[in-house]
Amino acid sequence: MEIRMAGVSKIFDPDIVALEDVYLNVKKGEFVYFVGHTGSGKTTLLRLINRELIPTSGQIMVGKYNLRKLRLGQLPYYRRQIGVVFQDFKLLPHLNAAENVAFVLEAIGVPKRQVEERVKAVLSRLDLWRRRFLYPEQMSGGEQQRLAIARAVVNMPSLLIADEPTGNLDMETAESIMEILFSINATGTTVLMATHNQYIVDAFRARVVELDRGRIARDEPKGEVELYGDL
Ligand SMILES: Nc1ncnc2c1ncn2[C@@H]1O[C@H](COP(=O)(O)OP(=O)(O)OP(=O)(O)O)[C@@H](O)[C@H]1O
Secondary structure: OOEEEEEEEEEEOOOEEEEEEEEEEEOOOOEEEEEOOOOOOHHHHHHHHOOOOOOOEEEEEEOOEEOOOOOHHHHHHHHOOEEEEEOOOOOOOOOOHHHHHHHHHHHOOOOHHHHHHHHHHHHHHOOOHHHOOOOHHHOOHHHHHHHHHHHHHOOOOOEEEEEOOOOOOOHHHHHHHHHHHHHHHHOOOEEEEEOOOHHHHHHOOOEEEEEEOOEEEEEEOOOOOOOOOOO
């Protein structure tokens, strides 16, 4: 989905300026990294696009949706087009791997037979089919992250939002996660990813938007930008 942000600011009570006057256009099918110091506004920007937050001022268009005007009743339809992956996975601990993915489809009324087919397809693609009966706590960090991605993409979203998806993973596992994200992007899904990982940004080239105290400090199509923070 195409994203257009114009003059977007987000101020948290009482006066924490998380984003200030952000103008950003992302084309359908782009892969964009969001980088910058801790507290620079990366997560806030992603949460605004996911419509978890409403901007204090400015406009956000995602596809045909004007997020400021989106009615509560439209929110589930909007969210169905978005997959979200978090650093801490947010998997459901009492459900096994297959059930964690199936849950998403059942919640939107996909028929049982189709649920089974789609769960099998996505778990196979992410090399988790043999682990389908495991519960999250029985899985390694990399497996849990792959499961979180499986859950985010099973509904074939047009937009994938990933906040530090390689955060707690070793380098090899992080690379395999990046390969998965780029292969999803290659199918036409727009991917927005917040990261501190300089190595990943250098190794997997894409557009890099750098935030600095809530403002866009740099926007580099080829991704040549110095990062900060932990590796
Ligand atoms: N719900 C909230 N209430 C108050 N302040 C908030 C809230 N969410 C974020 N902030 C503040 O907004 C600023 C930007 O935070 P944000 O989480 O977007 O940064 P970030 O770039 O994602 O940081 P990190 O790299 O550490 O995840 C910070 O000063 C933060 O304290």
